[in-house]
Amino acid sequence: MNVRIVNKGSLRLPEYKTPGASGVDLMANLNEPVILKPLERYLVPTGLFAEIPEGYEAQIRGRSGLAINNGISLANGIGTIDSDYRGEIKVILINLGTEPFEIKHGDRIAQMVLCKYEKIDFELVEELNDTERGKNGFGHTGL
Known part of the structure; x- marks a missing residue:
C-alpha cells in the first residue's frame, strides 16, 4: 500500500525506525520554538499532507x-x-507535566499508525442478546 505525501515543511518524510515498528514518527514543523506551559494545549503543524x-x-x-x-x-x-x-496533519499536544516544555523544529512529537477498517451497517432493534457479562462494566472484574 502506498500513501501519497506532500511535504510543505523542511523535514524528511516519516519513516519506520525499526523493522518491527508499526508507527512512524511525526515531527514538529515550526518557524520558532514553542513553550508549552503546564495544562496548556498547542496545535503543532507537521508540514505533511497525506x-x-x-x-x-x-x-x-x-x-x-x-x-x-x-x-x-x-x-x-x-x-x-x-x-x-x-489538510495538513497537525498534532494537538497537551502538557500534563509540572514544568514548561519546549517544542523545537524537528522534534518528534507523535506517532502515526495506518489502520485498515471496515464500514458496518447499524441495525435498530428493541433489545440486545444476553451475555454472561451483561451490563457489568467500569471495573466490575476488580483491579
Whole structure:
C-alpha cells in the first residue's frame, strides 16, 4: 500500500525506525520554538499532507518517552485522519507535566499508525442478546 505525501515543511518524510515498528514518527514543523506551559494545549503543524487510501485511517498517537519523561500527551487521546481529509496533519499536544516544555523544529512529537477498517451497517432493534457479562462494566472484574 502506498500513501501519497506532500511535504510543505523542511523535514524528511516519516519513516519506520525499526523493522518491527508499526508507527512512524511525526515531527514538529515550526518557524520558532514553542513553550508549552503546564495544562496548556498547542496545535503543532507537521508540514505533511497525506492521501490515505479508502478503507484506511491514520491514527495519531502519543510518544511514550514524551509522556513518561515530560508529561506530554495528546489532548484528544488518539487523533484520527480520515481517507478523505486533505489538510495538513497537525498534532494537538497537551502538557500534563509540572514544568514548561519546549517544542523545537524537528522534534518528534507523535506517532502515526495506518489502520485498515471496515464500514458496518447499524441495525435498530428493541433489545440486545444476553451475555454472561451483561451490563457489568467500569471495573466490575476488580483491579
